[in-house]
Amino acid sequence: MITIPQQLTPSTPEIDLEHAQRMSALGELAAGLAHEIQQRLTIIANYANGGVRRLENGRLSTEQLRELLHEISSTALQANEIASRARNYSKKEALELTALNLNDVVTDSLNYVEEQLDNHQVDLELELHPQLSEVFADRTQISQVVVNMLLNAVEATAGIESDRKLSIQTTHDDNFVNVVIEDSGCGIPADIQLLIFEPFFTTKGSGLGIGLGLCRSIVERHQGQISLDSEEGKGTRIGFSLPLLVCSDSPHG
Numbered sequence: 001m002i003t004i005p006q007q008l009t010p011s012t013p014e015i016d017l018e019h020a021q022r023m024s025a026l027g028e029l030a031a032g033l034a035h036e037i038q039q040r041l042t043i044i045a046n047y048a049n050g051g052v053r054r055l056e057n058g059r060l061s062t063e064q065l066r067e068l069l070h071e072i073s074s075t076a077l078q079a080n081e082i083a084s085r086a087r088n089y090s091k092k093e094a095l096e097l098t099a100l101n102l103n104d105v106v107t108d109s110l111n112y113v114e115e116q117l118d119n120h121q122v123d124l125e126l127e128l129h130p131q132l133s134e135v136f137a138d139r140t141q142i143s144q145v146v147v148n149m150l151l152n153a154v155e156a157t158a159g160i161e162s163d164r165k166l167s168i169q170t171t172h173d174d175n176f177v178n179v180v181i182e183d184s185g186c187g188i189p190a191d192i193q194l195l196i197f198e199p200f201f202t203t204k205g206s207g208l209g210i211g212l213g214l215c216r217s218i219v220e221r222h223q224g225q226i227s228l229d230s231e232e233g234k235g236t237r238i239g240f241s242l243p244l245l246v247c248s249d250s251p252h253g
């Protein structure tokens with residue numbers, strides 16, 4: 001198991017300081033973001049210029065024009081997706097904290113990946129602690145973490161020959177509630193295990209490399225931690241822990 005270094009120094013309760021730290025992390029992101037978007041804009045310009053030339057030479061059928069416009073539109077959508085996902089890093093949006101049972105978040109998140117689980121014929125096993133302690137967290141953001149991790153797990157099983165298995169486990173101890181997602185996929189080579197949390201690091205042809213960076217940022221904002229244990233060719237256990245909710249109105253004070 002490796003310990004994931006924190007992206008930011010531990011944040012103070014003041015949201016302004018936290019925001020300042022986030023903005024400085026965003027500075028590092030900006031170069032990568034500009035590069036990714038610029039790449040897509042160049043592709044769009046090339047397609048459009050090529051289309052104009054072929055139109056002028058009378059060498060563009062309706063079918064070819066349709067394909068060209070389709071490529072332009074899907075590349076523009078990719079750029080849009082990159083920008084909107086990266087914006088989450090910089091949002092000053094206050095967390096909408098409520099008492100949450102992470103079992104419910106896991107169950108809700110599964111609805112978003114049902115199709116992918118079916119398509120990849122992945123066997124799902126749930127081990128949800130029946131009396132899980134609650135956490136104080138932003139439901140939408142934590143569900144984003146679970147969905148990103150689940151999608152990665154399913155994608156990791158895509159190329160393997162043996163049984164595709166995915167299990168989700170929730171547990172708690174005295175201080176933390178833990179969610180662990182384990183897959184029997186391709187695993188992560190030791191030399192890239194720390195890199196996978198860096199923005200825009202991806203090994204997938206169509207990946208953006210934003211998912212885990214976002215997970216780390218959200219979990220840290222909740223004073224939680226991410227854990228990773230993976231072996232190339234065997235599979236991956238990835239998860240997060242959030243401080244459990246302590247009730248201040250207990251009869252014993």
Ligand SMILES: Nc1ncnc2c1ncn2[C@@H]1O[C@H](COP(=O)(O)OP(=O)(O)OP(=O)(O)O)[C@@H](O)[C@H]1O
Nearest residue numbers: 152153156187196202203207208209210211212236
């Ligand atoms: N469960 C996993 N098994 C194997 N590799 C993984 C797993 N989770 C993450 N990775 C590796 O970490 C990389 C970064 O993951 P991340 O989710 O940040 O980006 P991505 O999945 O490539 O793209 P996207 O932004 O669309 O999620 C992946 O490209 C993959 O190489």
Ligand SMILES: [Mg+2]
Nearest residue numbers: 148152211212
């Ligand atoms: Mg991903």
